[in-house]
Amino acid sequence: xxxxxxxxxxxxxxxxxxxxxxxxxxELNLALWEYENLNKEDLIKRSAYFKSVEGxxxxxxxxxxxxxxxxxxxxxxxxxxxxFLNGKYSTGYATHSLFPYRGKxxxxxxxALLNMMDIKRGDIVLxxxxxxxxxxxxxxxxxxxSIAVDISPFCCLMGRVKTFALNLDSKKLNQITKNQxxxxxxxxxxxVPDYFIKNSKDGSKPYYEVALLAYLDAMGFxxxxxxxxxxxxxxxxxxxxxxxxxxxxxxxKLDIQIGKSKIIEDSALNLSLEDGKIxxxxxxxxxxxxxxxxxxxxxxxxxxxHEPYKLKENMIGLQGxxxxxxxxxxxxxxxxxxxxxxxxxxxxxxxxxxxxxxxxQTKGVRLETKIKELxxxxxxxxxxxxLKPIKGLQNTMKEEYILIFENNK
Numbered sequence: 001x002x003x004x005x006x007x008x009x010x011x012x013x014x015x016x017x018x019x020x021x022x023x024x025x026x027e028l029n030l031a032l033w034e035y036e037n038l039n040k041e042d043l044i045k046r047s048a049y050f051k052s053v054e055g056x057x058x059x060x061x062x063x064x065x066x067x068x069x070x071x072x073x074x075x076x077x078x079x080x081x082x083x084f085l086n087g088k089y090s091t092g093y094a095t096h097s098l099f100p101y102r103g104k105x106x107x108x109x110x111x112a113l114l115n116m117m118d119i120k121r122g123d124i125v126l127x128x129x130x131x132x133x134x135x136x137x138x139x140x141x142x143x144x145x146s147i148a149v150d151i152s153p154f155c156c157l158m159g160r161v162k163t164f165a166l167n168l169d170s171k172k173l174n175q176i177t178k179n180q181x182x183x184x185x186x187x188x189x190x191x192v193p194d195y196f197i198k199n200s201k202d203g204s205k206p207y208y209e210v211a212l213l214a215y216l217d218a219m220g221f222x223x224x225x226x227x228x229x230x231x232x233x234x235x236x237x238x239x240x241x242x243x244x245x246x247x248x249x250x251x252x253k254l255d256i257q258i259g260k261s262k263i264i265e266d267s268a269l270n271l272s273l274e275d276g277k278i279x280x281x282x283x284x285x286x287x288x289x290x291x292x293x294x295x296x297x298x299x300x301x302x303x304x305x306h307e308p309y310k311l312k313e314n315m316i317g318l319q320g321x322x323x324x325x326x327x328x329x330x331x332x333x334x335x336x337x338x339x340x341x342x343x344x345x346x347x348x349x350x351x352x353x354x355x356x357x358x359x360x361q362t363k364g365v366r367l368e369t370k371i372k373e374l375x376x377x378x379x380x381x382x383x384x385x386x387l388k389p390i391k392g393l394q395n396t397m398k399e400e401y402i403l404i405f406e407n408n409k
Contacts, residue, residue, distance in 0.1 A: 011035070017051040019061060019089045026388045026402070030112035038115060046142055048111035059254055060111070064093045066250035071242060094137060094247050095162040098240055099217045101132035101155075105284065105354070109388070110138040113282055113402070117350040119144055121259070123279035126344065128268035128337060129316070133159030133261070135282050140166055140259040147278070149264045149271060151314060152293070154216070154300045156265045161213045163261035164206045165244045167251070176207045177241055180234045187215045188229070191305050214240045216300045223299070267314060269336045273344045281341055281351040285334055285371070286317045294318060323363050331370055338378040345407045351380060353403045356390065368401040380405040 008018055011032055018031060031049035038046060043053045051061045065088075090108040091097070119125055121143035127135040130148035132155060139146040140163055148159045177183065186193055196212045199205055214237040221236065222229040251258070266272055268283075286293060294301070294312040301308045312318045316333045320326035341351055353375070355367050372382050386402040 015052075015054045018049055019051045021086075021089065022049045024389065026109075026386050029386060030109065030116065033116055034112060037118075042115075046111070046115055048108045048115065059256065060089070060093075060108075062254055063247075063250040063256065064089050066253060067093055067243075067246040071246070094141060095165045095243065096134065096137060097243060098162055098165065099132065099158050099213055101158060105131075105134035105282075106388075107134050107138055109402075110135055110282060111142065113352055114139060114142060114144065114280075116404075117280045117282075117352070119280045121257075124277065125280045125282065126273070126278045126341075127281070127283045128271060128341065129283050129285060130159055130263075131155050131284075133162055133263065136163050136261045136263070137166065140261055141256065142259065143257045144259045145261070146259060147262045147264065147273070149266050149268060151265070151267050152297065152301070152311065153265055153304055153306055154297050156263050157209060157213060157216075157304070159261070159263040160206065161209050163263065165210060166247065167258040168207070168244065168248070170245050170248050172204070173207055173210065173241060173244060176204060177211055177237060180237055183211050183237070184215075184230060184233050187212065187233075190303075192303055197304075210240055210244070211237060216303065219299055219303070268316070268340065269333060271340045271344055275343050276346050278345045278349065280349050281345060282354070283352070284354040285330075285337075285367075286315065292318065327365055331374065334371065335374050335377065338374050338380065342378045342380065342407060342409050347407055347409065349407050350383075351375075351405045351407065353405070354388075354400055355403065356400045357398065368403060371403060375403075375405050379407070379409040381408040 007028065011028065012018070012035055016035065022028065022031060027049060034043060034047050034049060040053055043050055044056055044058050047053075047058050048060060050058050052058060090106060091100075093107070096107045114125070119139070119142075122145065124145045124147060125135060125139050126147045126149070127133070128149045130136065130150045133148040136146040136148045136159060146163075148156075148163075150156055150159065186195060192212065196208045197205075215233060217240075218229055218232040218236040221227070221232045225232065250256070264272065294308045294315065298308045301311065316337075317326070317330045319329045345351060353371055355371055357366065357368065359366070368385070376382060383404045383406055385404065388400045388402060390398055390400060
């Protein structure tokens with residue numbers, strides 16, 4: 001009988017160790033790409049899936065281990081704590097856990113895709129439908145500049161907080177958030193006070209937005225919990241502050257140089273960006289057939305002073321009555337998105353669309369097939385795809401297609 005050899009031993013030398021839990025086929029595909037295309041120095045600095053290279057621990061592995069998730073989630077439920085501990089290297093690091101938004105990207109995968117696209121420090125990447133700005137956070141961690149565009153003011157707030165928190169003054173954050181009762185008293189109003197959203201001369205507004213996002217997060221918890229908002233707010237705010245401080249320790253110890261981010265409240269259908277300036281795009285069209293983002297975010301949007309249903313009129317995938325009309329409008333809007341992406345990206349740059357399959361909601365229409373057609377119509381060349389399973393019994397979508405295109409215009 002021939003001796004058994006695990007697939008990882010066949011793919012990589014014994015002194016190249018993968019991070020624990022890297023066992024999905026799509027992850028091994030991406031790890032193999034990193035191994036074959038990044039030099040040893042870049043593997044250590046940039047890799048998403050390697051634990052060590054010839055005995056040297058990678059920056060991603062070290063940064064994740066310098067963040068004490070037990071401390072951060074000591075007051076969280078067992079389910080929440082288990083989720084983030086299990087996702088220590090994939091979803092629970094840096095500032096990704098601040099307001100864990102529904103339908104968000106898988107951060108570790110985004111890091112690997114940035115490597116696959118050969119995006120380097122000083123380049124600019126774009127997500128025109130950015131949600132909670134996962135791409136911007138991941139790009140910034142690699143020293144890459146980013147632009148996140150979203151039509152939702154709530155998503156833009158999340159993006160500002162998550163990217164700003166990567167490189168802030170911890171002492172100033174402590175000073176502003178130490179009097180939690182006073183902050184709660186100011187925030188506990190029918191609508192957000194101007195104090196938390198107007199620009200300040202001393203540059204304190206972004207720090208107050210950290211507290212504002214924690215309040216909105218606690219608001220969501222209170223809806224799903226028997227605990228009141230005044231009890232939950234200090235718990236959530238402490239988790240935010242501890243998360244940010246933990247990452248600051250890791251950033252300083254590992255000398256992680258953070259890229260710049262621009263968060264723009266705008267429509268992907270008409271981007272206020274110059275022609276031919278973007279080096280790469282990673283995005284995902286809203287999973288509107290599975291998630292109604294406006295209904296999901298209604299309390300937060302109303303608190304921020306916005307009318308959810310006016311916003312809904314301009315959001316991709318939330319128009320139309322029957323499934324046929326919804327799909328027609330959905331694809332018409334995505335056609336405009338591709339037209340804009342063709343305009344703002346550089347020739348031969350890569351654009352990645354991540355789209356979930358949801359045959360039940362779309363009555364058998366394959367979104368990934370139609371998206372390929374729309375991209376090719378706007379002169380994007382389809383290169384290849386990667387299939388990624390979606391875990392969890394509650395998910396209506398069982399897999400995502402990672403579609404890689406090249407601007408051939």
